[in-house]
Amino acid sequence: xxxxxxxxxxxxxxxxxxxxxxxxxxxxxxxxxxxxxxxxxxxxxxxxxxxxxxxxxxxxxxxxxxxxxxxxxxxxxxxxxxxxxxxxxxxxxxxxxxxxxxxxxxxxxxxxxxxxxxxxxxxxxxxxxxxxxxxxxxxxxxxxxxxxxxxxxxxxxxxxxxxxxxxxxxxxxxxxxxxxxxxxxxxxxxxxxxxxxxxxxxxxxxxxxxxxxxxxxxxxxxxxxxxxxxxxxxxxxxxxxxxxxxxxxxxxxxxxxxxxxxxxxxxxxxxxxxxxxxxxxxxxxxxxxxxxxxxxxxxxxxxxxxxxxxxxxxxxxxxxxxxxxxxxxxxxxxxxxxxxxxxxxxxxxxxxxxxxxxxxxxxxxxxxxxxxxxxxxxxxxxxxxxxxxxxxxxxxxxxxxxxxxxxxxxxxxxxxxxxxxxxxxxxxxxxxxxxxxxxxxxxxxxxxxxxxxxxxxxxxxxxxxxxxxxxxxxxxxxxxxxxxxxxxxxxxxxxxxxxxxxxxxxxxxxxxxxxxxxxxxxxxxxxxxxxxxxxxxxxxxxxxxxxxxxxxxxxxxxxxxxxxxxxxxxxxxxxxxxxxxxxxxxxx
Amino acid sequence: xxxxxxxxxxxxxxxxxxxxxxxxxxxxxxxxxxxxxxxxxxxxxxxxxxxxxxxxxxxxxxxxxxxxxxxxxxxxxxxxxxxxxxxxxxxxxxxxxxxxxxxxxxxxxxxxxxxxxxxxxxxxxxxxxxxxxxxxxxxxxxxxxxxxxxxxxxxxxxxxxxxxxxxxxxxxxxxxxxxxxxxxxxxxxxxxxxxxxxxxxxxxxxxxxxxxxxxxxxxxxxxxxxxxxxxxxxxxxxxxxxxxxxxxxxxxxxxxxxxxxxxxxxxxxxxxxxxxxxxxxxxxxxxxxxxxxxxxxxxxxxxxxxxxxxxxxxxxxxxxxxxxxxxxxxxxxxxxxxxxxxxxxxxxxxxxxxxxxx
Numbered sequence: 001x002x003x004x005x006x007x008x009x010x011x012x013x014x015x016x017x018x019x020x021x022x023x024x025x026x027x028x029x030x031x032x033x034x035x036x037x038x039x040x041x042x043x044x045x046x047x048x049x050x051x052x053x054x055x056x057x058x059x060x061x062x063x064x065x066x067x068x069x070x071x072x073x074x075x076x077x078x079x080x081x082x083x084x085x086x087x088x089x090x091x092x093x094x095x096x097x098x099x100x101x102x103x104x105x106x107x108x109x110x111x112x113x114x115x116x117x118x119x120x121x122x123x124x125x126x127x128x129x130x131x132x133x134x135x136x137x138x139x140x141x142x143x144x145x146x147x148x149x150x151x152x153x154x155x156x157x158x159x160x161x162x163x164x165x166x167x168x169x170x171x172x173x174x175x176x177x178x179x180x181x182x183x184x185x186x187x188x189x190x191x192x193x194x195x196x197x198x199x200x201x202x203x204x205x206x207x208x209x210x211x212x213x214x215x216x217x218x219x220x221x222x223x224x225x226x227x228x229x230x231x232x233x234x235x236x237x238x239x240x241x242x243x244x245x246x247x248x249x250x251x252x253x254x255x256x257x258x259x260x261x262x263x264x265x266x267x268x269x270x271x272x273x274x275x276x277x278x279x280x281x282x283x284x285x286x287x288x289x290x291x292x293x294x295x296x297x298x299x300x301x302x303x304x305x306x307x308x309x310x311x312x313x314x315x316x317x318x319x320x321x322x323x324x325x326x327x328x329x330x331x332x333x334x335x336x337x338x339x340x341x342x343x344x345x346x347x348x349x350x351x352x353x354x355x356x357x358x359x360x361x362x363x364x365x366x367x368x369x370x371x372x373x374x375x376x377x378x379x380x381x382x383x384x385x386x387x388x389x390x391x392x393x394x395x396x397x398x399x400x401x402x403x404x405x406x407x408x409x410x411x412x413x414x415x416x417x418x419x420x421x422x423x424x425x426x427x428x429x430x431x432x433x434x435x436x437x438x439x440x441x442x443x444x445x446x447x448x449x450x451x452x453x454x455x456x457x458x459x460x461x462x463x464x465x466x467x468x469x470x471x472x473x474x475x476x477x478x479x480x481x482x483x484x485x486x487x488x489x490x491x492x493x494x495x496x497x498x499x500x501x502x503x504x505x506x507x508x509x510x511x512x513x514x515x516x517x518x519x520x521x522x523x524x525x526x527x528x529x530x531x532x533x534x535x536x537x538x539x540x541x542x543x544x545x546x547x548x549x550x551x552x553x554x555x556x557x558x559x560x561x562x563x564x565x566x567x568x569x570x571x572x573x574x575x576x577x578x579x580x581x582x583x584x585x586x587x588x
Numbered sequence: 589x590x591x592x593x594x595x596x597x598x599x600x601x602x603x604x605x606x607x608x609x610x611x612x613x614x615x616x617x618x619x620x621x622x623x624x625x626x627x628x629x630x631x632x633x634x635x636x637x638x639x640x641x642x643x644x645x646x647x648x649x650x651x652x653x654x655x656x657x658x659x660x661x662x663x664x665x666x667x668x669x670x671x672x673x674x675x676x677x678x679x680x681x682x683x684x685x686x687x688x689x690x691x692x693x694x695x696x697x698x699x700x701x702x703x704x705x706x707x708x709x710x711x712x713x714x715x716x717x718x719x720x721x722x723x724x725x726x727x728x729x730x731x732x733x734x735x736x737x738x739x740x741x742x743x744x745x746x747x748x749x750x751x752x753x754x755x756x757x758x759x760x761x762x763x764x765x766x767x768x769x770x771x772x773x774x775x776x777x778x779x780x781x782x783x784x785x786x787x788x789x790x791x792x793x794x795x796x797x798x799x800x801x802x803x804x805x806x807x808x809x810x811x812x813x814x815x816x817x818x819x820x821x822x823x824x825x826x827x828x829x830x831x832x833x834x835x836x837x838x839x840x841x842x843x844x845x846x847x848x849x850x851x852x853x854x855x856x857x858x859x860x861x862x863x864x865x866x867x868x869x870x871x872x873x874x875x876x877x878x879x880x881x882x883x884x885x886x887x888x889x890x891x892x893x894x895x896x897x898x899x900x901x902x903x904x905x906x907x908x909x910x911x912x913x914x915x916x917x918x919x920x921x922x923x924x925x926x927x928x929x930x931x932x933x934x935x936x937x938x939x940x941x942x943x944x945x946x
Contacts, residue, residue, distance in 0.1 A: 149627055240716075
């Protein structure tokens with residue numbers, strides 16, 4: 001009896017384990033894809049992952065990537081971006097025109113465009129969108145609200161009456177924005193204070209997504225998880241931080257060039273696996289269809305497969321594109337340590353950016369040879385003079401000379417500096433250590449590295465308590481202006497201890513401000529980009545920051561995913577993505 | 589017994605009050621403005637001011653403390669007329685029963701404690717806890733069951749086969765279990781059994797207790813419990829094995845055990861009927877302590893396996909200075925500790941009459 005005890009117990013345990021492995025197993029997609037016209041496939045569920053939970057799906061509160069990615073499938077603005085080239089496409093508005101000096105824009109609402117069916121409507125039935133809905137949403141955008149993170153980057157200082165409406169709402173008196181007029185159910189006129197060439201980009205931003213008043217009245221604060229939009233997908237289920245399921249919007253207006261109704265997919269399933277390596281494992285196991293932002297530690301392992309990918313030996317596709325994202329180190333230009341331009345320039349010339357990208361980042365990113373605006377060929381084609389910019393090369397001799405000129409020959413007398421970085425990013429500490437080493441070698445300057453949580457980091461930098469800090473800036477929309485606004489003097493407060501939002505460098509330069517402001521009112525895109533590149537040269541001459549590298553977007557997709565390109569904004573439009581059924585895939 | 593439990597409960601309430609006070613003031617000393625954290629790099633003066641006004645963080649610190657206590661307390665005082673006041677009896681926040689009025693526009697109510705909303709997401713803290721705590725509880729319970737059952741069994745074997753190869757092997761495994769960092773072990777287990785051998789195990793590297801299938805809806809996925817439970821259970825298992833072994837060896841050396849053996853009882857009866865009950869005392873203490881600490885959330889394990897428990901939520905809230913979430917979760921943990929301590933005291937009495945509460 002005693003001798004049997006151990007094997008019997010072990011068998012029972014193993015049986016229990018085996019039975020558990022087979023209980024409640026997840027079935028594969030039961031809904032078969034059907035072939036559409038033109039070689040596409042209708043149906044299937046796209047399985048995606050985000051490593052952070054979304055904060056809010058209330059359009060005016062969306063201020064982070066995850067909300068942006070998810071919200072793009074549920075909502076649309078008057079216009080939206082094309083996923084391939086980020087050009088502007090009609091969305092809620094079928095067409096638009098402007099007056100000669102581009103200060104008045106008339107949008108014609110698409111006939112028959114419907115909100116998603118929702119309990120906020122009588123009997124839960126979908127209803128058509130009108131110009132009054134757009135007016136309501138834009139008036140709300142110009143109202144002071146603790147959830148409103150989008151006013152400053154959208155209609156503020158641009159639309160007539162927007163600022164006044166906002167200020168009035170702060171005093172508790174809501175008023176309509178005078179520059180927004182719903183002429184009738186299908187026509188909205190937006191009047192601008194001055195022409196703004198990037199206006200249509202603003203109209204595609206989350207703050208300008210359209211939602212019904214009924215949803216806000218019914219859900220209030222909980223609108224954050226009860227999105228009601230006009231997008232190609234509607235919200236089916238959400239378990240915050242765990243899973244989010246969207247299904248095809250049957251009333252979506254879109255058709256492709258062959259007449260297939262969009263979206264192609266039946267649905268999207270988002271999970272929120274936080275650990276990046278676990279996410280990659282799930283992708284490799286075939287449980288996710290796409291992953292993006294690969295961790296640098298496994299980058300080489302994945303990219304090593306690129307050679308095989310070209311010969312179709314690998315099990316996934318690798319896509320990449322430059323990103324609208326610049327990683328930099330900033331200076332507090334009014335601090336005693338960095339108030340001399342020569343010191344800031346010396347720091348810039350003492351860094352070998354190519355070494356950082358080639359070795360520290362193992363090729364994930366390109367060295368920041370220009371300025372804050374990353375090189376994008378679309379910008380260059382539109383007139384941004386990248387080639388004319390004099391950026392920072394690696395020139396230790398010049399760096400030493402500049403330090404000498406500043407009164408610190410060979411670093412003598414230069415105070416010890418603390419480089420403050422935020423925790424949580426694998427690259428941050430690696431780059432900081434390399435920069436620390438390069439500054440010591442080339443300038444004989446001692447740099448300490450202080451790692452703090454992001455919350456504390458941003459607080460300290462805004463309050464001017466950190467003289468030398470790390471950040472990355474992601475573009476809000478595809479325009480150089482969104483990068484250069486970081487240097488606009490208007491953002492800088494008068495007091496040295498007051499918080500400086502956006503312009504963390506506390507950089508104020510009259511010439512830069514004048515060129516930047518002139519770009520607001522220049523209607524010609526090429527001339528406008530010319531002004532902005534001139535403004536950037538002013539920044540480069542004054543060196544309020546050290547650009548380190550421009551990020552690149554890498555994503556992995558399963559071999560059966562189609563029409564899901566990578567773009568610099570990391571903008572996902574899943575209405576045009578389709579999945580080839582596994583049995584229809586060409587044999588390897 | 590009633591008196592004893594009442595005393596313990598009152599003491600527990602005092603503990604909770606101390607926890608609230610310490611955490612509240614600690615948070616206000618820590619750097620980090622919730623408004624800036626919510627808005628990130630896109631923060632601007634207008635939005636920051638609006639958030640401070642909404643959260644009441646522009647009020648003096650002791651007023652904020654009083655407002656917080658008022659929200660948490662089942663018995664509270666509110667203004668029922670002025671909807672702009674932070675003391676307003678807001679029906680979207682509270683469910684209450686009015687007791688009596690106090691002054692012109694104030695009322696004292698009995699209400700369910702309001703744990704407020706997350707600063708970052710505006711999600712109700714009570715919703716966050718009610719969704720994540722059961723998942724942590726299940727994970728903690730299954731880990732401790734696994735650790736206890738296997739640990740007690742292996743501990744008995746080690747004690748009975750004292751100084752044999754089994755005994756030495758269990759010692760080595762116990763040391764490894766204690767030494768191996770859970771993050772590293774978790775990654776290895778997830779990779780090995782959830783990816784490399786997934787074809788044979790049928791397991792995946794991540795998952796929670798429930799999964800929502802697009803077509804079939806919410807389904808219980810017990811298999812997702814296996815790998816995180818094993819990872820989380822390794823350390824308590826190691827402790828239980830060693831404790832069980834040493835405790836049983838100690839008891840087996842007692843006179844009454846010698847008497848039982850001399851009477852001709854089978855070893856099985858001697859161990860299970862006579863020795864084990866007494867040897868389990870320290871093991872129960874260790875298991876209860878581990879269970880309580882596992883309930884506080886196995887942050888790393890939840891992170892690696894993407895198990896939607898409370899541990900990782902609290903970790904995230906701490907990094908983002910999300911005071912309501914941290915406060916709500918800490919209060920729950922403190923309550924769990926207090927309750928478990930009461931149960932352990934009662935369990936002692938059941939197991940060993942010598943320490944039964946008079």
